[in-house]
């Protein structure tokens with residue numbers, strides 16, 4: 001896990017509206033090789049849309065990645081300023097990935113204070129790994145860690161012991 005300050009939040013509302021057309025294609029033949037397990041995008045009880053397992057995911061396995069536009073951290077902070085829903089992750093002290101235009105289902109992954117997966121920033125990649133077995137239909141969640149909201153956004157993850165804020 002990178003120690004770099006990360007901006008990890010959700011996609012812009014405009015993109016969520018587009019997802020009303022239905023789940024993203026889940027055919028293994030059409031998903032990229034870095035998306036290891038079948039994940040579908042549906043309405044979430046936590047917030048907006050979420051990423052849901054569409055098949056069994058064993059513990060500790062890589063689920064998938066989010067890929068996107070490589071930008072500078074300075075540009076990432078400019079884009080993040082004043083926006084509630086963004087999908088930008090700082091992958092080093094100098095580089096960030098803006099996945100706002102990404103088709104990767106993992107970009108819809110919601111925060112939970114008791115997540116079943118974790119985010120790993122490694123070699124400039126944004127990867128997701130299962131913390132435990134995840135069953136079909138389970139929403140995949142991670143702990144975002146520090147976000148650009150800096151503790152001002154209410155958390156609605158519903159987990160026992162929820163920290164309350166992002």
Ligand SMILES: [Zn+2]
Pocket residue numbers: 112113114155156157158159162163164165
């Ligand atoms: Zn919470």
